[in-house]
Every structure is written in C-alpha cells, then in structure tokens.
Amino acid sequence: MSIKEEMSKRRTFAIISHPDAGKTTLTEKLLLTGNLIRSAGTVKGKKSGKFATSDWMEIEKQRGISVTSSVMNFPYRDYQVNILDTPGHEDFSEDTYRTLTAVDSVVMIIDATKGIEAQTLKLFKVCKMRGIPIFTFINKMDREGRDPFELMEEIEDVLEIETYPMTWPAGMGKRFLGVFDRNHETFVRYTGNETEDVIPYKELENSQYAELTDDATYQESEEQLMLLDEAGENFDREKVMRGEQTPVFFGSALAPFGVEAFFDTFIDMAPEPAPRRSTEGVVSPDDPEFSGFIFKIQANMNPQHRDRVAFVRICSGKFERGMNVTLGRTGKTFKLAQSQQFVASSRGTVEEAYAGDIIGIYDPNVYRIGDTILTGKSVFEYDELPQFPPEEFKKVTAKNVMKSKQFKKGIEQLVQEGAIQLFKRYRFEDYILGAVGQLQYDVFEYRMKNEYNVEVDLQTLGERIPRWLNPEQVNEALFDERNMLVQDREGNPLVLFKNDFSLKWFKDNNPDIELIDLFEVN
Ligand code: G4P
Secondary structure (H helix, E strand, C coil), rough: HHHHHHHEEEEEEEEEEECCCCHHHHHHHHHHCCCCCCCCCHHHCCCCEEEEEEEEHHHHCCCCCCCCEEEEEEECEEEEEEEEECHHHCCCCHHHHHHHHCCEEEEEEEECCCCCCCCHHHHHHHHHHHHHCEEEEEEECCCCCEEEEEEEEEECCCCHCEECCEEEECCCHHHHCCCECCCEEEEEEECCCCCEEEEEEEHCCCCCHHHHHEEEEEEEHHHHHHHHHCCCCCCCHHHHHHCCEEEEEECCCCCCCCCCHHHHHHHHHHHCCCEEEECCCCCCCCCCCCCEEEEEEEEECCCCCCCCCEEEEEEECCCEECCCEEEEECCEEECCCCCEEEEECCEEEEEEECCEEEEEEEEECCCCCCEEEECCCCCCCCCCCCCCCCEEEEEEEECCCCHHHHHHHHHHHHHCCCCEEEEECCCCCCCCEEEEEHHHHHHHHHHHHHHHHEEEEEEEECCEEEECCCCHHHHHHHHCCEEEECCCCCEEEEECCCHHHHHHHHHEEEEECCCCCCCCCC
C-alpha cells in the first residue's frame, strides 16, 4: 500500500470520561471487537486483582516505571485503530492533556445516570480549544438513567456543542428495549445478552415484531425520533469535523450493547490524520518524508533501568526501524535504533509505521516534549504544544541549602522536559510549581531525589485559579498572598487566584483588567 493509503486507514483517538463512566469497560469491548483479547474476564476485574489492558498505570507502577498515558493499537475491518489512554483519578497530569494533541478525534463517554462530570469537562475543554472532532457515547443505558433529552440539553448547555443523536434509545434500565440507529436505519434490539437483534426499519412493520412495536416504551421512543427528525439539528459532517457538533450514541459498554453500532459508525466518520502546521508551513500526512513530534516522555523510575521512552506521534511519511532522523530543534541527525510500539500490554518492536501511529523511541536524554523529529532536506518544527493551566500549586525548596546548585539544575531540566511548570513571584526568590494533578508532584519529588540527589520540601498553596494578564496592566499593588502575582517560564505575568470567589471579586472591582484563561486562547 502507498503511504497515502496507509495513512488514510489510521484512526487515532482518545477516550475521555470521568472515572467510573465506563472507559475501561468500553475499551475492553473495543479490543474484543478487534479480537485482540480472548475474553473480557482477562481484562477487567479490579476485584479479581487483574488489571484492564488500558490500566497500564498500575502495572507500570508495580514495575517501578513512571506512569503516563499509553497506547493500544489493533486492526479493525481494514483500518488500523490507535487508542491513546488518558489516565484519570489521581494520575491525571499534564500528559493527559498533551495526549489530546496527538489524536485526530475523541470519544467522550458519559454515564447516563450522572451526566457531565468534572473530569469530562476539563478534557472536553482541551478538545474544544483544539477543534478536535468529538463523538459521544452515553453509557449504562441498562440502568435507570436520566432522561435522554435532558442529557442532550446538558451537553449543549454545559459543553456548548451541538448534538446529533446518531442512535436514539427506547426506554432504559429494566425497560430498555434497544436503540434506533439513524445512520444504518435499523432498530437494534436489546436482548439482555451479548447478541443484538438488528432489524431494518422496513421490517419493523412485520407481524413478527408486533410484540416490540406495540410496546408503549417503543412507541414513545418512535415519536421522539420523529420529533428529532423534524425539529432536531441536521447531521452536519463538516461541523463534526470542526468540533462544533457531536454525534451521540446510546448503549451499554457492560452488556455490551450498541458498542458495535457505535464503533462502526465512528470508524467510518472519524477523520484520518490531518495536515499539521509547522515552521515551514503545513505538512501533509502523505508527504513522503517522515516527521513526527514528541508529546510525552516517560522516565523510568526504576534505578536499574534508567532509560526513558519518548512517545512520537507520526505526522507524515513512513517510519522504519533504524532510520536516521534529524531533531528539528538542534538540526542534529542520528539513528533511531530502538523503537517500541505498544500493542495492548505486550511491547513489540515496530518495523514500520505511518502518519497517525504512535511509536515509543529510546530517549538518551536528548528530547523535550514538543520536539520534532524528521527526515528530508527541509528541517522544521511542528507548532509548540500548548501550555495547559495548572490547578495545584506548591512552593518548593531544597531540604539541604548546600544543594542549591543541583536543586536549580534539576528543576530547570524537569521543567524544560515538561514534567512540571515553574512560576516565580515578583520580588521573591520563591520557586512555585504548578501541576494539573498530584502525580506530577510525586514524579517530580522522586526524580529530584534519584536523578539530582536533592530532597525537596513541597509546601502547598492549594488549588488555585490561574489567569494570565496583559503585561501592560500589571500593577503589583493589586495583589497579595491571596491573589498571588507570578511569572511563568517565559516571563508572562499571571495571577493565582485563591478561589472562584476571589476571582469574581477581583473582576467586579477591576473591570478594566483583562484576565486570560488559557483554555480559551490556546
Ligand atoms: P472507568 O474506566 O471509566 O473508571 O470505568 P469502568 O469501565 O471501570 O466502569 C466503572 C463501573 O461501571 C464498573 O463497575 C463497571 O462494571 C460499570 N459499568 C461500565 N459500563 C457499564 C454499563 O454499561 N452498565 C452498567 N450497569 N455498569 C457499567 P464496578 O462495580 O465499579 O467494577 P467491577 O466490579 O465491575 O470491576
């Protein structure tokens, strides 16, 4: 196959959700449809002490490796599917956000009994600011959930995105009958076991289905569907591609029900790798020259294996093992001897890969997050990865003042690598660290000790709301410990507001001062 054909078969996406919405269960069912794993039981089962294939975090922790999001890939129909894991809970970190810069689309899972939850909202904002196409799977329809219209409305209001129900449910919980699949024009009947009964619209009039079609729940849903056809939004693929409309599917990852209907439509509609902006203009994914960027560096925390793995999202051309590449930042060329591609939980070596694929390469301590590697005469860099607004801030000091040289060096390198963010206060020598999750601090502390031999003290400033300022409007007199004025790595001024209340109070009292939310500008 040509490079163009290969890349057009790639579907690279992440699943975003709040913990417990069903990401692990859905991922496992997708792997099953790809026949990658033999039985669901081998994957899922926190109770049985086994881990889901996507729960690498725990496995890696046990092996003593630092943890971040990982990748699964498998063939489905004639496509090559790449799923990037976005860890949640206390393992939420900037890597979770950065993973979203390496995907072409996103599947958002919403628990039908709960609606939109905090973590979904955070991750959604990143997708929105990057214009990533979002497909929504409303899960747990086998339980008594919230009214589907109400869920649609919540998505539209809270996330400010148009919805288009691609499937529509008939009942829920005990009375869940199935879904109308508007894309395939079928009714998919819920049988309560793993087989799905797929009935084309035309055949629904047949008497053999009378028991179903006479059911009041079915009839109510059919009326709702007619209402949607007449008064609802039209499906608009262009809007979906721009991240302005989300196709919505209903189902149950656990049953599983509606998973295949969803995945088939998703694979057909989800975008292939898109051209990407670089310092040398837009690069097409079928460009014959290889290029990619590093969106994550995984440092091995096991002292016996000090290697690090850099995760590369391939953006163009063909990757071949042992090829020579140039690092865009320095212009230096070297050989990529070792590469690993992550297929489920077993690591295999990749011989070749194309735009959309993710490869792990050995990092002899030369890469930084956001680096571009490439072949060809023209040396360029892809657009810088955005800075994501941290939420938790801590003041950091070295326990032993004699170690201040290593302390500074360690911080500088870890900040440059993208492991954590650094802020400085005006007129103070304080080092303030910012992260989106506790995991980043754990990793920071560990690496400072093990790699730089410095023990650190971390003193929390708590959760803060960062807002960047227009440099011309900086007035030190307006700020104090509560609303702390600091500078980021580039020297840009920002305020760490104590809480929503302080932010609101400040806005009300200083209406002329512009406050910039990074989620809205990136
Ligand atoms: P997560 O990765 O998003 O955190 O969620 P996960 O898949 O682990 O699912 C969280 C819980 O919700 C699990 O139950 C899982 O079985 C259940 N679940 C997922 N999808 C569905 C669904 O479609 N319907 C129903 N009824 N439940 C669903 P648990 O009891 O917490 O875990 P376990 O004991 O099953 O391992």
